[in-house]
Structures are given as C-alpha cells and as structure tokens.
Amino acid sequence: xxxxxxxxxxxxxxxxxxxxxxxxxxxxxxxxxxxxxxxxxxxxxxxxxxxxxxxxxxxxxxxxxxxxxxxxxxxxxxxxxxxxxxxxxxxxxxxxxxxxxxxxxxxxxxxxxxxxxxxxxxxxxxxxxxxxxxxxxxxxxxxxxxxxxxxxxxxxxxxxxxxxxxxxxxxxxxxxxxxxxxxxxxxxxxxxxxxxxxxxxxxxxxxxxxxxxxxxxxxxxxxxxxxxxxxxxxxxxxxxxxxxxxxxxxxxxxxxxxxxxxxxxxxxxxxxxxxxxxxxxxxxxxxxxxxxxxxxxx
Amino acid sequence: xxxxxxxxxxxxxxxxxxxxxxxxxxxxxxxxxxxxxxxxxxxxxxxxxxxxxxxxxxxxxxxxxxxxxxxxxxxxxxxxxxxxxxx
Numbered sequence: 324x325x326x327x328x329x330x331x332x333x334x335x336x337x338x339x340x341x342x343x344x345x346x347x348x349x350x351x352x353x354x355x356x357x358x359x360x361x362x363x364x365x366x367x368x369x370x371x372x373x374x375x376x377x378x379x380x381x382x383x384x385x386x387x388x389x390x391x392x393x394x395x396x397x398x399x400x401x402x403x404x405x406x407x408x409x410x411x412x413x414x415x416x417x418x419x420x421x422x423x424x425x426x427x428x429x430x431x432x433x434x435x436x437x438x439x440x441x442x443x444x445x446x447x448x449x450x451x452x453x454x455x456x457x458x459x460x461x462x463x464x465x466x467x468x469x470x471x472x473x474x475x476x477x478x479x480x481x482x483x484x485x486x487x488x489x490x491x492x493x494x495x496x497x498x499x500x501x502x503x504x505x506x507x508x509x510x511x512x513x514x515x516x517x518x519x520x521x522x523x524x525x526x527x528x529x530x531x532x533x534x535x536x537x538x539x540x541x542x543x544x545x546x547x548x549x550x551x552x553x554x555x556x557x558x559x560x561x562x563x564x565x566x567x568x569x570x571x572x573x574x575x576x577x578x579x580x581x582x583x584x585x586x587x588x589x590x591x592x593x594x595x596x597x598x599x600x601x602x603x604x605x606x607x608x609x610x611x612x613x614x615x616x617x618x619x620x621x
Numbered sequence: 622x623x624x625x626x627x628x629x630x631x632x633x634x635x636x637x638x639x640x641x642x643x644x645x646x647x648x649x650x651x652x653x654x655x656x657x658x659x660x661x662x663x664x665x666x667x668x669x670x671x672x673x674x675x676x677x678x679x680x681x682x683x684x685x686x687x688x689x690x691x692x693x694x695x696x697x698x699x700x701x702x703x704x705x706x707x708x
Contacts, residue, residue, distance in 0.1 A: 365634040372630055372698045376663060376691050470632045537691065540664030541650050549665050550689060553702075560632065 325603045331596035335589055342585035345578045348411065352575035355466065356506070359568040363503070366564055370557045377554045379537055380547055381519055388547045394518055397494035399436045401458070401483055402426060403476065405500040405562060406443035407570040408465045413577035415501065415509070415570055416445035422511035423499040438493060440480070442563075466570055468563035470556075477556035484517055494518075496555075500562040501569035507576070509569035516558055519551075623657035624676055629683065629699040636704045637673070637681060644697055645672040646690055661693045671699060682707050 404423045406416040423439075430437045441447050441460040450457050461476060486492025496516040501509045539546045627644060629636040644655045647669030666688045673681040688701035 362633065366632065368628065368630040368635050369632055369700060372628070372691070372700045376689065376698075376700070379691075380663065537661045537663040537693070540648055540653065540662055545649075546663055546665055546689065553688075553700075557632070 325599060327599040328596055328603065331592050331599060335592045335596065338585050338588045338592065342582050342589070345582040345585060349575055349578035349582060352571045352578060356568055356571035356575060359467070359564065359571055360503070363561065363564040363568055366557075366561060370561045373550070373554050373557045377519070377550055380539075380543065380550060388544060388551070394494040397435055398488050399438060399491075399493045400430055400495035400497060401438050401440055401480055401493040402430075402497045402499060403440045403442060403480065403559070404446050405498070405566045406441075406445040406449075406465070407566075408444040408462055410445065411577060412570055412574035415573035415577075416443065416449075419499055419501055419511045420446065420449050422513060426497060426499060426513050435495070438483075440476070442476070465563075466567050468560070468567055470560060473560035473563055474556050477552060477559050480516070480559075481552045481555055498559070498562055500566045501573075503565045503568045503572065506572050509573055514558075514562070516555055623695055625655065625657055625695050625697050627673055627697045627699070629671070629673075629701065629704055631701050631704045636683065636701070637706060640676045641673050641697075642676055643674045644699075646685070646699065647671070655692055655697060657695050659692050659695075661691075663689060663691045665689045666699070666701065671701075671704070 402423060404419060406419050410416070427437050427439075439450065439455075439457040441450060441457050442462075443465045444462045447457075447460045447462060459479060461472060464472060480493075480496050483491075483493045484496060488494060495518065498514045498516050499511065500514075502512045503509055624640045624642060625644060627641045628638040642657075646653055646655075646664070647667055648664045649667045653664060666685055668686045669684075671683045671685045673683070675681060683701075684705045684707060685699070685701040686703045688699070688704075690697060690699040
C-alpha cells in the first residue's frame with residue numbers, strides 16, 4: 324500500500340475520533356445548559372423579592388446607611404471578572420476579559436484604581452501569564468455554581484466596601500459577566516453593584532406600582548444591614564448562574580462547529596485518499612502493461 | 622373574606638406559594654403573626670419556624686434559617702436563606 328494512502332487513512336481515523344469527542348461534548352453541554360437555565364429560573368423569585376425589598380428600603384430618604392451613601396469622589400473600585408474554568412467554549416472567556424479590559428482602561432482614565440477579583444481559571448491564567456496582580460481568585464465550579472460560593476464572594480466584596488478608602492477599602496464594585504440572551508447570543512456586560520443604583524426594575528411588574536411605605540422590624544438600619552449583603556449575594560449568584568448558562572451555550576456552539584469542521588475534513592481527506600488509491604492503481608497498471616510490452620517485444 | 626397571597630422562596634428555589642388565612646414567623650424580636658389587612662412591614666427573620674394557615678388544607682410548617690419577609694397589600698413574601706417544609 325502506498326505511503327500517501329496510509330497518511331490519509333491515519334488522518335481520517337484521528338479526525339473521526341475527535342469528531343466523536345466533539346459530538347459528546349456538544350450533547351453534554353446541551354443537556355446541562357437546560358439545567359443551568361432552570362436553576363437560573365428557580366433563583367429568580369428570590370432575586371426579584373430581594374431587589375424589590377432593597378429598592379423599597381433604599382428609596383426612603385431618611386435612612387442613612389453606608390451601602391446607600393453616594394461616594395462623590397471614588398478612588399478605588401473592585402472589579403469582579405467572571406470567566407469559565409475550562410476552555411473549548413469558543414470566545415466565551417476572551418470576550419469577558421476583553422470587556423473587563425475596556426472597563427479597567429476607563430477606570431484608569433478616571434483616576435480610579437481598579438482591584439481585580441477573578442472568578443474562573445481562565446481569568447486567573449490570563450492574569451498570571453501577564454504577571455498582573457489581582458486581589459483574590461475563585462475557581463472550580465463555574466459551570467455549576469453553588470449558593471455558598473456566591474455568599475463567599477459577596478461577603479468578601481461587601482467587607483472591602485465597608486472598609487474606609489484609606490485602609491484599602493473600595494468605593495465601587497463592578498461585575499463583568501456574560502448575559503444569557505438566548506441559545507445563540509450571549510453578551511458580556513458590566514454591571515455596577517455598589518453604590519446602589521436604586522430601583523432596578525428588570526422585571527416589568529415590580530417597577531410599575533409605587534413602593535409601599537414599610538414599617539421596619541426591628542429598625543430600618545438593622546433591616547438594611549441584613550438585607551444589603553444578601554442583595555449583593557443574590558445579584559452575584561444570579562450573575563454566576565447566567566454566566567454558567569452562557570458558558571455552556573457557548574461551549575455547545577463551539578463544539579457543534581468543531582464537529583461540523585471535522586465532517587468537512589473527513590470528506591476532504593476521503594477524496595484525497597481515493598485519488599491516491601486511484602493514482603496508485605493507474606501506476607501499477609502502467610507498469611504491468613509496460614512490463615508485458617517489454618517481454619512481448621523481446 | 623380577604624386572604625393573604627403567600628410566597629416562600631429560598632436562595633435557589635421557590636418553596637411554597639398559595640393563599641393563606643394567616644402566617645406566623647419568628648422575627649428577631651419574637652413571633653409575629655400576619656392577618657389579612659396588615660400594614661406594610663419588612664421584618665427580619667431569625668432562625669425558627671414559619672407557620673402558614675392555608676385557606677384550605679393542613680397547616681404548613683417550615684424551618685427557616687435567616688432572611689426576611691415583607692407584607693404589602695396582603696401579599697406576603699418570605700425570603701429565606703434556607704427553608705425546609707415539614708408538614
């Protein structure tokens with residue numbers, strides 16, 4: 324057998340085994356993206372209820388609280404960047420990092436020192452490779468985030484926020500994550516968590532009716548003290564869930580096009596292999612006929 | 622007769638929702654009962670039991686750890702960190 328044919332056979336074999344892997348990963352991502360969206364949906368009543376309550380408290384002017392105060396001259400900002408742990412999800416992590424880079428550049432222009440907080444191994448690798456500093460990193464479960472992780476991150480960020488600027492605290496908290504629009508569109512977005520941009524009515528219903536004047540039990544300050552960290556945690560948790568759905572959707576898309584490309588390659592190599600086989604047969608025939616002719620004429 | 626529209630949610634899932642005659646929760650200052658027509662209130666929950674008296678059916682009891690509940694126009698939203706229903 325000719326060397327050419329063998330090379331093409333090997334290429335076809337390896338491409339088809341890769342195609343099987345891509346197909347499997349696509350199927351896994353497809354099944355998990357549904358689960359991730361369900362989780363995001365299951366968490367949304369909590370997020371809505373807490374957003375509504377925080378808006379109600381914060382819209383009452385007589386409450387003074389560190390978390391609702393306006394910072395006139397911000398000096399330092401924490402930026403939480405949410406990427407994935409694993410690759411093979413197309414440009415998912417790259418897009419988030421790009422978006423975060425433009426935010427960092429903007430902050431620098433405004434004279435604000437940015438402190439990056441990273442979520443996901445891809446972000447960590449990005450910063451480590453460039454030997455850039457970051458304050459903290461969380462890795463390990465970006466495709467199936469748990470509430471505990473959100474609480475941990477929320478606690479860390481709120482602690483930094485309540486510190487005074489002189490002691491190294493931050494004045495603003497930004498969140499960069501990928502919003503899940505649909506199975507085919509995921510958009511990296513920047514959201515400011517703190518200071519509160521009060522009354523964010525993402526859902527139509529909540530913003531429509533006026534906020535009732537609540538009585539607070541035990542007191543407005545204590546309610547805010549307890550509520551705001553929870554609000555931040557819930558915002559972070561929703562972002563984590565949306566990011567995980569986006570990650571899986573991006574992976575599914577990437578794996579689908581990888582499998583399609585593998586198909587294309589297999590088709591191409593099969594053609595080349597057949598060409599090579601045909602050429603070999605032709606050559607053998609030519610040699611045979613030439614040999615027979617030489618024998619007959621002698 | 623007016624009824625309460627109750628919704629109990631935990632951090633990552635909805636726990637219980639329906640109409641109720643009354644609801645009792647343990648706030649930081651002690652137990653607090655809610656009947657239809659209650660003034661709007663936002664109260665912090667401490668660890669303890671939440672009792673819901675549904676319009677029909679048996680009393681629903683749930684173990685709640687931390688969180689808060691809001692009452693507004695006979696609409697009660699209980700937002701708990703964790704909540705486990707025990708009938």
